[in-house]
Amino acid sequence: MRNPILILATIISAGALILGFWSWQQWAQTTASVRNPTVKTATVLPAPRPLPAVQLVNQNGEEIQIALKSEHWSLWFLGFTHCPDVCPNTLALLKSVKQMLSAGTPAKHIELVFVSVDPERDTPEVLKSYVSYFDPDMIGLTGNREAIDTLTSSLYLPYALDTPDEKGQYNVEHSGALVLIGPDAAAHAYFTPPHIARDLAQDLRLIMQAQ
């Protein structure tokens, strides 16, 4: 003898159970995608790496303590202004990435930072003229050799000054990578070349939203 009420209760319970499981699965999936966004090109650090407490000088000649917290995320690139090919290309691309982020929904602001590892030629005046060509808000930084070395080794971005030629010209070997620095003054992610503006913008949005 089967009790119809019992059967109905069983069906309702099973339904509730299925609905509950489905809701939980949806919630878990959403949470997971926020925590671990599917980035295309970035290498996201499992634990953000704090910037070293060094002092650099910006394009206006002001001393800047780089390890301080700020309001914004920033994208850093290391190079030198006598670099005719890769550096101008990368900085033009950064400008484009910044525009894509600010035009998207929701709009995201990111600061662009160019660090010259060639302070002998790249004085603050040279840096100012160089970075403002690409973006009036781009920050140019350089510093003494010790500060630059501390920063580059901390970010795992080695560089090397080549021997000057007969005209005194020299190249600087450097990394083509970009580093995403968070408002906590720590490196969160790396991007290695070749850089594609759209992919960069998409990954940056995902990483910044997940934090």
Place this chain on the structure above:
Amino acid sequence: MTIRILTRLRCITAAVISLAMLSACSTESPQSGCMQLQVQDAWIAEAPPAAEVMAGYIRLTNPANADIRIETATSVSFESIEFHSTRMENGQMKMQRLAALEIPAHGSLQLESGGQHMMLFNPSKRYVDGDSIDIIFGCSGQSTAPVEFRVKRMSADEPSAHPHNHH
């Protein structure tokens, strides 16, 4: 029977190839001059003010039966011009000066950002988007006619692939 036909065919083929090689040898020197070079998409990236060095890009095609080796590039607009190659090695961007640009017979060479390119030192003035600059290539005692390079500002979208074009 079949073997004999095949052998004969082989002999004929070999003879044709030999003739072709003979005619190639008789009409071409081992290394061709620049006169036959074909050029496309010659452009120079606009540089920030006060930049002491600019970069030039071009597609060079060699329709001849012999390799072309470009040893020099000169222009009244620059103090000197060098050929360089950017390459990625262990995550580092390295630049190497090249003695010459080599364009194989019936082949082409693309000078592009992140690869082989021209480094243009000390421009005579600030060149901006829309300006034209003539460059002459030299090789094996010959030189090309002046090649017109157009100065272009990098495109905001994909700078390395597409210079900004004016229409």
